[in-house]
Amino acid sequence: MTIAAARDGIVSSTGGAGVQDYLALLKPRVMSLVVFTAFVGMAVAPGGLHPLIAATAILAIAIGAGAAGALNMWFDADIDALMSRTANRPIPRGRIAPGEALGFGLVLSAFAVTTLALLVNGVAAALLAFTIIFYVVVYTMWLKRLTPQNIVIGGAAGAFPPMIGWAAVTGSVSLEAWVMFAIIFLWTPPHFWALALYKQSDYEAAGIPMLPNVAGDRATQNQVLCYSVVLALAGLTPVAIGMAGWVFGAAAVGLGIGFVALAVRLWRATDPKAMRALARRMFGFSMFYLFAIFVALLADNLIAAGALA
Amino acid sequence: MSAALTETDRQARNRRRRSIAIALALAAFALLFYVATIVKMGPSILDRPL
Numbered sequence: 001m002t003i004a005a006a007r008d009g010i011v012s013s014t015g016g017a018g019v020q021d022y023l024a025l026l027k028p029r030v031m032s033l034v035v036f037t038a039f040v041g042m043a044v045a046p047g048g049l050h051p052l053i054a055a056t057a058i059l060a061i062a063i064g065a066g067a068a069g070a071l072n073m074w075f076d077a078d079i080d081a082l083m084s085r086t087a088n089r090p091i092p093r094g095r096i097a098p099g100e101a102l103g104f105g106l107v108l109s110a111f112a113v114t115t116l117a118l119l120v121n122g123v124a125a126a127l128l129a130f131t132i133i134f135y136v137v138v139y140t141m142w143l144k145r146l147t148p149q150n151i152v153i154g155g156a157a158g159a160f161p162p163m164i165g166w167a168a169v170t171g172s173v174s175l176e177a178w179v180m181f182a183i184i185f186l187w188t189p190p191h192f193w194a195l196a197l198y199k200q201s202d203y204e205a206a207g208i209p210m211l212p213n214v215a216g217d218r219a220t221q222n223q224v225l226c227y228s229v230v231l232a233l234a235g236l237t238p239v240a241i242g243m244a245g246w247v248f249g250a251a252a253v254g255l256g257i258g259f260v261a262l263a264v265r266l267w268r269a270t271d272p273k274a275m276r277a278l279a280r281r282m283f284g285f286s287m288f289y290l291f292a293i294f295v296a297l298l299a300d301n302l303i304a305a306g307a308l309a
Numbered sequence: 310m311s312a313a314l315t316e317t318d319r320q321a322r323n324r325r326r327r328s329i330a331i332a333l334a335l336a337a338f339a340l341l342f343y344v345a346t347i348v349k350m351g352p353s354i355l356d357r358p359l
Contacts, residue, residue, distance in 0.1 A: 016320040019330045052348050056341060111338070119345045 017100065021090040025073055025101055026066030033290070034065040034161045040294045041165025041180055044243070044301045049120075049169055057120045057168040061161060064112035064128045068157070070105035071136040074098050076144075079206040085199060105136075116168070124168040131160040148211040155188030156181075162294075176243045179234075183293065186231040190224045190263065191286040197221075197266075197279035217275060221267045224282070228263035232256030235293055244300045251296035255289050 038061045042054060049057070073080065073089055081092035090096040109132050117125035139154030162180035167173055196203055196210035197220055203210040212220045235252040238244035262282045269275035316324070 016317070016323050017327070018323045019326050022327070022330075050348050052345060056345060115338075115341075119342070119349070 017090065017096045021095040022104060024090050025070040025096065025104060026063075027069030027072075028066075030069060030158075031062050031065050034158075035062045036291070037180070037184065037294055038062075038161040038165035038168075040298045041162030041177065042169050043165075043298055044176070045166045045169035047169050053120060054168070057116065057124065057165070060112045060116040060120070061128060061164055061168075063108050064116070064132055065161070067105045067108035067112060068132045068135045070101050070108065071132070072140045074101040074105060075136070075140050077101075079145075079208060082206040083199075083202040085202060120168050121171045123171050123173070124164050127160060127164045127167055127173075131157055131164065134160075145208060148209050148214040150209070151192040152189050155185050155192075158188060159184035175241060176238075179237050179241060179243060180297075182234050182237070183231070184290065186227060186234050187286065187290055190227045190231065190259075191283065191290075193220050193224050193227075194266070194279045194282040194286060197224075198276040198283070217272070221269070221275070225260075225263045225267045228260050232260050238297060244297055245304060247303055248296045248300035251300075252293060255293055255296075258285065259289050 035058055039058055042049070042057065073091055076086075077089075077091040077098050080086035080089050086092070091098055091101055109129075113125050113129045113132070116128050135154070135157035139150065139157055143150040143154050159181045162184070163173055163177040166177040166180070193211050196212050197217065200210070200212050204213050211223060232252075233256070235256045236249065239246075239249040239252070262278070262285055266275065266278045266282050269278050
């Protein structure tokens with residue numbers, strides 16, 4: 001199927017979508033990672049928030065991230081229909097019309113940003129609005145179909161949530177917030193290029209210029225290794241700037257060694273089948289890495305505050 | 310002349326569920342703003358003279 005045929009196959013109106021279809025538009029799995037990293041950003045920030053205001057901030061960030069996901073699915077419905085990973089999303093499946101997803105995404109974006117501005121603070125709201133616009137306009141509409149560097153630059157959108165969490169508490173953005181941003185930003189390329197290595201045919205069918213399709217496996221394996229080394233080093237910066245102690249440092253060293261070791265194995269793989277299996281493993285480990293490094297940051301902070309002593 | 314559009318049972322059921330979900334979300338939103346206003350400004354917000 002071509003992109004034009006996929007576009008023709010998308011319904012213009014359904015009326016039959018259930019609540020669960022609208023929930024699927026919010027990309028709940030991505031949202032859970034956003035909520036978690038934003039929560040850690042809030043937890044490690046100096047100062048405090050009333051629990052209700054903190055919960056409101058997390059809710060607004062979650063809804064904002066979900067709205068960005070809905071707008072992404074609205075714009076990408078044609079290529080989503082061509083890829084096995086995304087063909088079951090509500091729009092290509094004919095459950096929700098693109099216009100319905102667009103309206104849903106825009107209304108939720110407005111609600112999320114307004115709520116954050118009125119009940120939390122303007123800096124956090126401005127960052128959330130910027131993140132949504134960056135993800136939808138810069139990544140989805142512009143870079144994704146244009147350049148193999150799409151996820152490098154677009155990765156910034158996924159890196160903002162802990163910074164928004166930090167800003168929700170402090171009302172500003174400081175070096176610590178940028179360090180959390182940098183960890184997710186540098187984690188994104190090896191994470192998505194590992195996926196692109198074993199889902200290459202999907203991206204080929206949809207005409208998305210992911211690095212393996214454009215530059216080949218070898219160039220991608222090289223890039224994954226380079227980013228993994230830089231990520232492992234960036235994982236130590238919270239210790240270097242005094243934001244975290246030895247508990248986090250030990251976890252960051254262990255996780256970083258694990259990440260680089262897998263990247264080296266992937267880099268050495270020459271057999272396409274073995275390489276794809278390693279890429280799949282690398283993708284799975286990268287998700288564990290991000291989750292674990294933020295858990296470690298949270299735990300280190302709680303220990304320093306005496307909560308776990 | 311086009312045939313009249315009729316709603317299937319599934320569409321009607323899903324529309325009703327969507328309406329209930331929107332109503333609940335709006336009610337929760339209103340309640341959140343009510344409680345958050347008191348949290349941010351204190352209970353004295355209720356005692357202000359008009």
